[in-house]
Amino acid sequence: MLWRAPLLIWQILFFVVPLFFLVYLSFWVVKNYRMTPALDPVNWIKMLSRDYFWSAYGLTLTMATVAALLVSLLAFPAAYTLAFKVSARVRQLAVFVLIIPFFTSYLVRIYAWQTLLAENGVINAFFSLLNLGPFTMLNTPIGTMVGYIALTLPLVVILQTISLANIDRSLVEAAHNLGCGKLRTILTVIIPLAKNGIIIGMVFCFILSFGDFVSPYYLGGSKPPTLSILIIDTTKAGQQWPKAAVVAITMIVTLFIVAIAAVAAAYKRPGTR
């Protein structure tokens, strides 16, 4: 049991205690630009009664959900190829290549995307050769989505690849021997067997996108703002950190619900309700 202690201490010190403090902070009041400890629900009442809060919440939830679905769909063909169509050596090399983007700062990569997505940027320069465009991509929800994909796609491909590579090949071969076509094998054999990895990949994509500040700000132009941008905006209103804590707690609760629901779905035994 003793070997569990460091993990427990770590979690208590760096997760449970800060979380309780965040909850406590959300009940503090701000007077003359100074935060004062209190147990006043005013921040919750004010924040949850604002239309813009719910607009930002709905937008963030929608964008993160779309990103999770889109990235999972985009990742699957690549993961399938790496798991079933290439040698183990090539797969290892590909996984290493997928890790490389994480060697550079996410912010730097997003600035590079600005150059690509701008109206006089690289992508529109290519379209102009075909007498198309210019298309507006930067400072739109499309820009935000591109940022989410750039952030999460390599990770989701890796998670799906690991999951697919661990499938018992004899089951796939049995499906083929019993006359199952390629598409049907994927839908009824491979995907159910790789369900855990696919769902965990979706959850990671959702979590990273839901809390991301950089893409919606620098590629989406903060128009309209997501919850992470709302936190920044709130702190610019005269030390309103308690109100920002309300937004942060709402985000954490949402992520908890999504993560628990996803894990439950991933590890649900077949035939159970």
Next chain:
Amino acid sequence: MNKTDKSDSYNNNRRKILKAGAAAGAAVFAPYIRTAKAAPVEINILSWYGLGEPDMVAEFEEANNVKFKPKYYAGGDNMLAALAQSPPGTFDLIHTDAEYARILIERGDLVDALDPADYPFDDMLHEDFTKFPGHWKDGKLYSVICRYGHLGVSYNTDALTQAEAMSYNAFWSPKLAGKVGHFDWHLPNLGEISLLNGNTSPSPFDIDKAAWDKVKEKTLSLKPQVKGYFDYGGTFASLKNGEILACAGIGDWVTAVVAKDGGKVASVVPDEGGIQWTESYSIVSSSKKKDLVNKYIQYCLSPEGQVKSANMAAYPGFVVTQGGENALIKATPDEAKRSGQMPGLANNPITLINEGKIHYRDTPKQQTLEDWNDFWSEYKNA
């Protein structure tokens, strides 16, 4: 060998050993002793980006054997947060906007009273700078103005002429549909709309409920024109790459840097008036290096310090002293001319102040900062 001989021999040997030991010790530790003696004094400055960069502080560091350790913030609220989260003694010098200097001073225990005789108040370019609102309390000086700038209409010179940019109504121009950017901070943007609505007396920030409602209504009508809301980096990039053709809430402090980088942009103070940002220095009460910090403030207000500030790489600011202006004209005449910091130019910042076209940026007087920010969030979501 008698006792005396033995004693002499022992003393000689001991001296030799001590001498050799001292020489060896000196050889080993001399570099460290030298380093320790020459170690620069660290000055911790809490400031907007750029104020602690080499182009501003290197000369002073070299001359006074000090090393600046900057912590940069973006926005007065972040400055207050950084102070609140740091133990006393963390910072020696605070560089802040005038409206937030007032908040620092009103807290009573954060910054020291200063001696006005230490600074060139008799050489200030404008009388307002000698008694700047919020820098004094109960007749005592707590914060010294060091630089300032004007906010108005910033625009792409290929998209708008200077004459067209001379009104905030330019932001509603069909030529700029979907191409207007906002610097993402409610105070300068809503201050400009307040000016457009004619709220000049006493101040665009001192407006009653009816005027505030009209400011909100007018601001919301701009929404269809808006491309996005940007921080400094985003504003810079968007103006440079043509994503936005005009921007509200900024001025020459951004466009001068974009123009130096090849962008076709400029800023004007429109006919409805402009907003002034004002930056100042305060000495932190818990600092142990107050004399040195004070010497640095004096350096910043010296002609050479003012020239550095006017040409600061991160973002330029106008000089506040006559000596600074004279030195600027001599050192970088092109920059002095471009920014209007020469007598007789139409865009001379002091002339604009004297004409009553400039209003000092402030926190809202009849609403709370929270009210303005709430509306700003509503606007961004509209």
